Amino acid sequence: MAADMRLPTLRKTVALSESTSDRKNLVVPGDVITSDTGFMRGHGTYVDEDKLTASVAGEVQRVDKLICVRPLKTRFNGEVGDVVVGRITEVQQRRWKVETNSRLDSVLLLSSVNLPGGELRRRSAEDELTMREYLQEGDLISAEVQSVFSDGALSLHTRSLKYGKLGQGVLVQLSPSLIKRQKTHFHNLPCGASIILGNNGFVWLYPTPGGLDEEEAGGFYTSLEPVSVSDREVISRLRNCLLALAAHKVLLYDTSVLYCYESSLQHQVKNILKPEVMEEVVMLTQHKLLEQEG
Amino acid sequence: MATVQVSEAEKVYILHGIRDDLRADGRGCEDYRHMEIETDVVSNTDGSARVTLGHTAVLVGIKAEIGKPRPLVPNEGYLEFFVDCSANATPEFEGRGGEELGIELSNMLYKVFNKHCLDLRSLCISEGEHCWLLYVDVLLLQCDGNLYDAISVAVKAALFNTKIPRVHISADEDGGKEIELSDDPYDCMRVDVENVPCIVTLCKIGHRHVVDATLQEKACSVASVLVSVTHSGSVTCTRKVGGGSLDPESIFEMIEAGKRVGKSLHAPLMKLLQQEESLGKRRQKVGFLG
Numbered sequence: 153m154a155a156d157m158r159l160p161t162l163r164k165t166v167a168l169s170e171s172t173s174d175r176k177n178l179v180v181p182g183d184v185i186t187s188d189t190g191f192m193r194g195h196g197t198y199v200d201e202d203k204l205t206a207s208v209a210g211e212v213q214r215v216d217k218l219i220c221v222r223p224l225k226t227r228f229n230g231e232v233g234d235v236v237v238g239r240i241t242e243v244q245q246r247r248w249k250v251e252t253n254s255r256l257d258s259v260l261l262l263s264s265v266n267l268p269g270g271e272l273r274r275r276s277a278e279d280e281l282t283m284r285e286y287l288q289e290g291d292l293i294s295a296e297v298q299s300v301f302s303d304g305a306l307s308l309h310t311r312s313l314k315y316g317k318l319g320q321g322v323l324v325q326l327s328p329s330l331i332k333r334q335k336t337h338f339h340n341l342p343c344g345a346s347i348i349l350g351n352n353g354f355v356w357l358y359p360t361p362g363g364l365d366e367e368e369a370g371g372f373y374t375s376l377e378p379v380s381v382s383d384r385e386v387i388s389r390l391r392n393c394l395l396a397l398a399a400h401k402v403l404l405y406d407t408s409v410l411y412c413y414e415s416s417l418q419h420q421v422k423n424i425l426k427p428e429v430m431e432e433v434v435m436l437t438q439h440k441l442l443e444q445e446g
Numbered sequence: 447m448a449t450v451q452v453s454e455a456e457k458v459y460i461l462h463g464i465r466d467d468l469r470a471d472g473r474g475c476e477d478y479r480h481m482e483i484e485t486d487v488v489s490n491t492d493g494s495a496r497v498t499l500g501h502t503a504v505l506v507g508i509k510a511e512i513g514k515p516r517p518l519v520p521n522e523g524y525l526e527f528f529v530d531c532s533a534n535a536t537p538e539f540e541g542r543g544g545e546e547l548g549i550e551l552s553n554m555l556y557k558v559f560n561k562h563c564l565d566l567r568s569l570c571i572s573e574g575e576h577c578w579l580l581y582v583d584v585l586l587l588q589c590d591g592n593l594y595d596a597i598s599v600a601v602k603a604a605l606f607n608t609k610i611p612r613v614h615i616s617a618d619e620d621g622g623k624e625i626e627l628s629d630d631p632y633d634c635m636r637v638d639v640e641n642v643p644c645i646v647t648l649c650k651i652g653h654r655h656v657v658d659a660t661l662q663e664k665a666c667s668v669a670s671v672l673v674s675v676t677h678s679g680s681v682t683c684t685r686k687v688g689g690g691s692l693d694p695e696s697i698f699e700m701i702e703a704g705k706r707v708g709k710s711l712h713a714p715l716m717k718l719l720q721q722e723e724s725l726g727k728r729r730q731k732v733g734f735l736g
Contacts, residue, residue: 159482162732290453290454320456376455388471422471425471
């Protein structure tokens with residue numbers, strides 16, 4: 153029982169000098185990107201007195217003569233192959249609607265999931281009627297973006313054993329810009345928990361699965377056995393570390409999360425979110441990351 | 447109320463966590479998230495406070511006006527509450543969406559803060575004719591669970607911060623009374639907040655109860671009990687919210703826990719408010735953009 157009350161302090165970001173110097177292509181609204189008229193106006197820009205100006209805060213991208221600004225604070229703009237974590241919001245005819253932090257709900261077609269009983273199973277009318285047994289409203293899934301519709305909505309698929317319904321664990325919702333694109337977004341961290349870093353900013357933390365029985369059910373089996381206290385502590389610590397890193401805008405990938413976890417070990421789990429502890433932990437993490445880069 | 451969806455497996459995870467006294471964010475069952483309090487944030491009020499608890503953020507402003515006392519208690523002033531649910535907090539509050547919650551909250555606050563908590567007699571100017579009326583306006587800026595507790599702390603902090611100008615009553619020749627406000631801005635009276643209670647919300651989740659539930663935890667609970675507790679540990683008001691039913695035994699347990707937790711809230715709050723006050727002008731104002 154403790155209530156920690158304090159006066160608010162001015163926010164300061166823990167930035168190491170290296171990252172501040174590397175800001176050439178970052179703009180804020182109103183910044184003039186170029187006064188050269190030979191460029192084409194792309195997303196996130198407008199022309200003000202013949203000067204190409206940024207209308208959002210973000211990173212300038214040039215493709216030949218086209219200049220765009222990719223906003224940093226944004227909803228998820230999916231691309232084919234992205235790993236996402238999403239929540240089922242609706243069960244419809246032959247499809248599920250999935251909330252993935254994009255502008256429009258994504259769809260997961262019944263034909264693009266692996267149903268229990270082998271890959272080559274035909275989908276019958278009966279499957280359509282029992283869709284809610286596989287995934288119901290509120291369930292969390294991991295999936296991959298199969299295609300992007302013309303309006304920007306995403307079509308997902310779970311046709312691999314690594315995707316499917318998520319069981320017990322903790323969801324952390326962060327900004328999609330903070331997730332680093334990598335070869336794999338599924339990690340079994342050595343500290344004793346697993347993590348799915350969805351490209352859409354949804355991060356799923358769960359105890360590392362031990363048995364193989366889950367895969368046999370085609371990803372629809374969820375264990376409701378109690379998770380051990382030690383696993384829980386690791387997951388909670390990782391959760392708070394993720395929030396700390398996100399608060400200080402550190403790019404998230406397996407190494408940064410792991411270093412943050414290691415740096416936080418001297419503090420109690422519930423104390424990590426206190427501003428001064430958060431600052432210290434993130435600082436340590438950034439030093440470790442710099443050292444590792446060499 | 448802002449609601450979140452939680453899947454069955456997540457619920458099981460939260461439930462077992464609470465059973466083991468280790469919640470998803472590492473807290474125990476009777477721990478609060480850390481709270482940030484700043485007073486004197488709105489310059490055109492007589493007293494104001496901003497409280498953030500996790501991601502819940504509330505702003506309270508108090509305006510003192512001269513009004514007529516209620517007929518049944520002619521020698522007391524009183525407090526009026528209004529809770530505004532900003533659509534910034536959650537899109538559900540857009541239009542009239544937050545009205546119901548706002549009325550529910552303000553009724554609860556009226557009940558909690560208008561009885562034996564303040565010296566309401568000190569707000570009386572002349573019996574039966576004039577009294578100070580404190581308009582307490584609460585603005586919900588962000589919702590992340592546990593609104594009642596955050597609001598009650600913010601109200602207490604704002605009351606502590608409230609400065610009511612002193613008045614002098616002078617009688618003119620034909621017996622009429624004239625109220626004169628002091629010109630000196632420092633000549634003001636303060637409200638004694640010693641007995642102002644704080645609300646503790648206890649959510650029943652599984653077989654245990656937790657304080658300061660997040661929205662995810664709230665989604666797992668069927669019923670909660672609000673207990674308003676003063677610094678000495680006496681309970682001034684209790685209320686049950688939520689559709690589920692509670693065992694009489696567990697209600698008793700929850701009130702006991704609420705007393706214990708509520709009592710421990712006051713000391714750090716008062717210490718913080720006094721510390722802030724003693725800093726005076728040297729205090730670094732943070733406001734909303736810090």
